[in-house]
Amino acid sequence: MTRLRNLSLKAMATAAAVGTLSVMVAGVASADTAYNAAGTYRCTFPGIPLQDVAITATLTGPDSIAAGTSVTPTNVGGTATISAAVHSLLTAVGYDGIRGTATVPVTAASGSVSGPASGLQIPEVIYPAGGAITVNINQVATSSIPSYTAPAAAGTDTLSLGTPITAALQFHKKSNNTWSNWNMSCTPKTSAPAFSPTFTIT
Secondary structure, X not given: OHHHHHHHHHHHHHHHHHHHHHHHHXXXXXXXXXXXXXXXXXXXXXXXXXXXXEEXXXXXXXXXXXXXXXXXXXXXXXXXXXXHHHHHHHHHOOEEEEEEEEEEOEEEOOOEEOOOEEEEXXXXXXXXXXXXXXXXXXXXXXXXXXXXXXXOOOEEEOEEEOOOEEEEEEEEEOOOOEEEEXXXXXXXXXXXXXXXXXXXXX
16 A cells, blocks of 8 residues: 555656646747837927928737637837937027927738737926937826737738827927817828738637
């Protein structure tokens, strides 16, 4: 009986070890991956003509997705960099700060996206004179993040930034310390940038 009991305990320990290893391997297989896109957009500004803005976007998702299933990415955000030349134009018409929210559409080559990412926060910042401006765009608790549904067949899929990217902004007027509403619209200068790497569909 003692020998049988020892064998049973060893079998249980082996099974537990195999189970733990399986969980660890599964965790590695579904590890999160950062997906990034970057491109130049033509954007509207108050008081000045259309200007080039360098836009980046990032999101976190699984490194592989089962065919036909859906996932909602996290850590959605990015940056918009306004050149020193554009900054000087904004300064010339009296603006020195910005705040608001952005709406960013995303498209899929094969799968589908349930809608744009909206309510992405652009924190209030008053900028010092001169130099380029980097505007941060962040997912917050009140943001609406769309889900992605993978195509029915295994393979790969590519996400891209859609168009237009829009923002409900307020620009700060330095002379009287007031904020002015502005609805910005940005379209790709050439083609909409794709996220890298591609999604693996299993």
